[in-house]
């Protein structure tokens with residue numbers, strides 16, 4: 522059985538988000554969309570096309586705790602008996618989304634955005650623009666939430682799907698792979714364009730997790746799967762069944778990352794030493810308000826260069842500076 526794609530509006534730069542429906546043996550949704558009147562209407566319309574209502578949904582499986590994927594899960598549980606499933610790492614985002622946002626924004630405001638070298642006015646503008654996002658989800662009661670382990674099996678659509686924990690875009694990113702039919706619900710791990718490695722608040726005073734190196738490892742794992750069909754979190758399905766080779770998509774993303782990483786090193790060697798200065802070099806063609814996703818990618822390139830041992834990081838007044846090992 523193939524998952525049925527329902528495309529829901531988000532109003533975000535990322536465009537619409539896909540939620541996937543399995544009708545039998547019980548109606549299951551993979552992801553829930555963002556909480557908004559337009560998204561709610563589109564979900565009800567999409568379900569009605571398959572003779573279902575929100576009340577019929579028995580389970581909602583969340584691929585990762587980003588607002589466009591889980592935001593509407595609270596509305597679904599309030600209007601049905603559905604339970605919500607997510608990996609252990611993502612639970613707090615479902616039960617206390619506003620607190621989790623507040624904590625991430627505090628980390629951005631107090632530490633991260635200073636460390637990259639932005640000035641206070643830009644920091645307040647970025648944090649202010651991110652604040653509105655916190656309203657686009659409702660908390661879900663803990664007793665309605667179940668967790669799945671990083672590896673294991675989940676039943677959906679009468680088939681056994683392997684759980685694949687694939688951190689990178691999100692530390693809690695999960696994909697689901699069905700080996701007999703060679704189908705992958707790839708969420709935001711594998712899209713037709715490279716997903717951004719979102720910088721997260723470090724847990725328990727640990728160091729920040731280098732998200733792009735993690736993403737590259739996850740990409741290797743996904744590339745090794747036998748795939749007929751890839752059902753992504755955004756955009757149209759691809760893979761051999763859709764006459765769009767996923768290996769070419771993966772290779773293009775790898776090549777682009779390697780190329781941009783090399784450009785980043787050249788700019789460091791030419792005297793751009795802070796992330797803020799490097800964003801201006803690498804994303805000069807983007808207007809300032811769109812450079813934020815660029816910053817996440819840039820931090821990823823720096824993490825890759827650090828892992829390669831070709832640059833070193835030093836802190837000066839709390840601002841990260843990067844130098845070529847050859848300097």
Ligand SMILES: [Zn+2]
Pocket residue numbers: 535538587589590709754755
């Ligand atoms: Zn997404």
